[in-house]
Amino acid sequence: xxxxxxxxxxxxxxxxxxxxxxxxxxxxxxxxxxxxxxxxxxxxxxxxxxxxxxxxxxxxxxxxxxxxxxxxxxxxxxxxxxxxxxxxxxxxxxxxxxxxxxxxxxxxxxxxxxxxxxxxxxxxxxxxxxxxxxxxxxxxxxxxxxxxxxxxxxxxxxxxxxxxxxx
Amino acid sequence: xxxxxxxxxxxxxxxxxxxxxxxxxxxxxxxxxxxxxxxxxxxxxxxxxxxxxxxxxxxxxxxxxxxxxxxxxxxxxxxxxxxxxxxxxxxxxxxxxxxxxxxxxxxxxxxxxxxxxxxxxxxxxxxxxxxxxxxxxxxxxxxxxxxxxxxxxxxxxxxxxxxxxxxxxxxxxxxxxxxxxxxxxxxxxxxxxxxxxxxxxxxxxxxxxxxxxxxxxxxxxxxxxxxxxxxxxxxxxxxxxxxxxxxxxxxxxxxxxxxxxxxxxxxxxxxxxxxxxxxxxxxxxxxxxxxxxxxxxxxxxxxxxxxxxxxxxxxxxxxxxxxxxxxxxxxxxxxxxxxxxxxxxxxxxxxxxxxxxxxxxxxxxxxxxxxxxxxxxxxxxxxxxxxxxxxxxxxxxxxxxxxxxxxxxxxxxxxxxx
Ligand SMILES: Cc1cc2nc3c(=O)[nH]c(=O)nc-3n(C[C@H](O)[C@H](O)[C@H](O)COP(=O)(O)O)c2cc1C
Ligand code: FES
Numbered sequence: 001x002x003x004x005x006x007x008x009x010x011x012x013x014x015x016x017x018x019x020x021x022x023x024x025x026x027x028x029x030x031x032x033x034x035x036x037x038x039x040x041x042x043x044x045x046x047x048x049x050x051x052x053x054x055x056x057x058x059x060x061x062x063x064x065x066x067x068x069x070x071x072x073x074x075x076x077x078x079x080x081x082x083x084x085x086x087x088x089x090x091x092x093x094x095x096x097x098x099x100x101x102x103x104x105x106x107x108x109x110x111x112x113x114x115x116x117x118x119x120x121x122x123x124x125x126x127x128x129x130x131x132x133x134x135x136x137x138x139x140x141x142x143x144x145x146x147x148x149x150x151x152x153x154x155x156x157x158x159x160x161x162x163x164x165x166x167x
Numbered sequence: 168x169x170x171x172x173x174x175x176x177x178x179x180x181x182x183x184x185x186x187x188x189x190x191x192x193x194x195x196x197x198x199x200x201x202x203x204x205x206x207x208x209x210x211x212x213x214x215x216x217x218x219x220x221x222x223x224x225x226x227x228x229x230x231x232x233x234x235x236x237x238x239x240x241x242x243x244x245x246x247x248x249x250x251x252x253x254x255x256x257x258x259x260x261x262x263x264x265x266x267x268x269x270x271x272x273x274x275x276x277x278x279x280x281x282x283x284x285x286x287x288x289x290x291x292x293x294x295x296x297x298x299x300x301x302x303x304x305x306x307x308x309x310x311x312x313x314x315x316x317x318x319x320x321x322x323x324x325x326x327x328x329x330x331x332x333x334x335x336x337x338x339x340x341x342x343x344x345x346x347x348x349x350x351x352x353x354x355x356x357x358x359x360x361x362x363x364x365x366x367x368x369x370x371x372x373x374x375x376x377x378x379x380x381x382x383x384x385x386x387x388x389x390x391x392x393x394x395x396x397x398x399x400x401x402x403x404x405x406x407x408x409x410x411x412x413x414x415x416x417x418x419x420x421x422x423x424x425x426x427x428x429x430x431x432x433x434x435x436x437x438x439x440x441x442x443x444x445x446x447x448x449x450x451x452x453x454x455x456x457x458x459x460x461x462x463x464x465x466x467x468x469x470x471x472x473x474x475x476x477x478x479x480x481x482x483x484x485x486x487x488x489x490x491x492x493x494x495x496x497x498x499x500x501x502x503x504x505x506x507x508x509x510x511x512x513x514x515x516x517x518x519x520x521x522x523x524x525x526x527x528x529x530x531x532x533x534x535x536x537x538x539x540x541x542x543x544x545x546x547x548x549x550x551x552x553x554x555x556x557x558x559x560x561x562x563x564x565x566x567x568x569x570x571x572x573x574x575x576x577x578x579x580x581x582x583x584x585x
Pocket of ligand 1: 218219220221222223224225227246247248249250251334335336337338339340372373374375377378555556557
């Protein structure tokens with residue numbers, strides 16, 4: 001199904017936020033919309049977004065390449081983005097990242113064999129006073145989890161796994 | 168003292184419209200629109216001495232007065248990109264005291280004659296954006312946004328726009344490019360946004376915290392605002408305190424409070440009884456200060472922090488204790504800037520690449536004293552050569568750590584430090 005068929009109303013709402021002669025501004029919200037369900041944007045969707053805002057497909061692809069929250073490849077359904085930037089690292093974030101990776105049996109950047117979780121090391125998330133911090137990017141949006149312990153994190157991952165199995 | 172910005176700490180439900188209104192909410196906006204000329208609003212903000220809280224400290228009223236009145240429409244863009252490592256104040260304002268920030272946006276828009284304002288949030292603030300959308304809708308329903316506000320001709324709409332994970336989009340011209348649907352890369356300045364901004368039209372870009380100060384100034388007057396802070400740095404500031412302190416968090420203090428007050432009185436001192444070693448007052452972009460008594464007794468305002476060889480910036484105070492080595496700290500900051508360099512300017516793109524190479528060698532224990540010198544050289548080569556300040560920021564911790572903590576590097580490369 002094309003984006004227009006699936007999301008016609010949402011596309012109109014997005015376009016309405018910008019002056020009609022500057023439709024191009026809608027490109028980022030449209031990319032978010034397109035990748036929401038599957039976690040990444042397909043070639044066909046890029047072409048459709050390009051047509052909606054009046055730019056080339058290559059330009060859309062280049063934006064997806066430039067911004068780290070846009071994806072053009074399928075990875076885990078849940079991207080576990082753990083901050084290891086300086087302020088968090090001063091409070092044990094590197095250790096936390098290692099522990100989560102060990103628990104899942106993967107390295108940063110890898111996806112679990114069941115396709116559920118990808119662990120990513122990310123830069124400051126503006127929650128440095130609550131280190132360790134993890135952001136979960138998924139079809140449900142982007143959620144913050146703060147002041148984590150390994151036990152809490154395992155609990156969270158188990159809950160996500162169960163929810164996924166129930167579906 | 169009651170808070171000016173973090174008012175939710177005194178009035179927990181201030182994120183509810185009726186509670187905000189009961190506590191004087193939107194009175195400043197109404198006063199501006201119904202009793203003041205736009206230029207009078209700008210003059211009041213000028214007189215308050217308010218300076219930009221996003222890092223550069225530019226006088227806010229002066230910026231507004233630069234808007235080109237021969238070129239329309241005008242725009243206001245709130246910078247909610249908040250990506251400097253160690254900064255987490257704008258998020259607290261938007262999450263807990265959202266109407267005060269939005270009222271600040273509205274007053275700024277009225278002052279410069281804008282009928283459309285955007286809040287550009289970093290992509291990670293997805294939940295915050297959804298929350299602001301709700302608050303904006305409540306304001307529209309209650310007649311604080313929309314057409315013919317307070318029975319006048321003035322109309323205003325505010326929209327949120329999400330970035331998607333790029334530190335550079337906090338730089339105002341890169342932010343505008345991004346808002347136009349392009350890659351977030353800085354523009355050549357001048358022209359500055361008040362003459363050439365969003366869609367090439369005059370635009371005011373202000374930080375969230377800057378704008379959150381404005382309702383107080385308009386409601387109470389510039390003189391009342393000047394009772395806080397110092398003569399040259401008036402007002403209050405939110406200090407984001409992070410790193411090796413017992414109580415990290417946001418603290419709203421008058422400008423001119425000392426590092427010692429912030430770290431020991433409010434932050435509860437250093438963790439696990441360790442000793443304080445270094446302070447980065449402006450996040451990862453800071454020149455590093457040796458945390459001796461002189462530094463600790465320095466007032467945190469725009470002038471005095473400069474006098475001890477650093478900058479106040481966005482006042483994201485990262486505290487480092489004596490269990491950490493500064494070469495490791497520098498490795499962290501270089502990793503950050505290498506990742507975030509947008510790639511437009513060669514010295515920044517290549518310089519960060521090489522700095523990362525060298526510091527990795529040093530951290531793996533393969534470095535030599537010459538490598539430390541080389542690192543310092545590369546950093547100095549980058550300075551003053553890039554379109555935006557990112558290239559500069561990337562070198563600050565590097566050069567100052569090598570200069571001020573030579574023994575940490577000497578230890579790692581096996582050389583003797585003289
Ligand atoms: C690399 C870079 C990153 C920046 N990031 C931010 C940011 O995240 N938030 C912000 O308000 N200002 C940031 N700034 C400063 C803005 O360019 C601009 O000065 C500011 O938004 C102006 O608002 P103010 O005068 O209210 O501070 C950044 C600047 C540079 C060079
Ligand atoms: S350093 Fe991790 S959230 Fe800021």
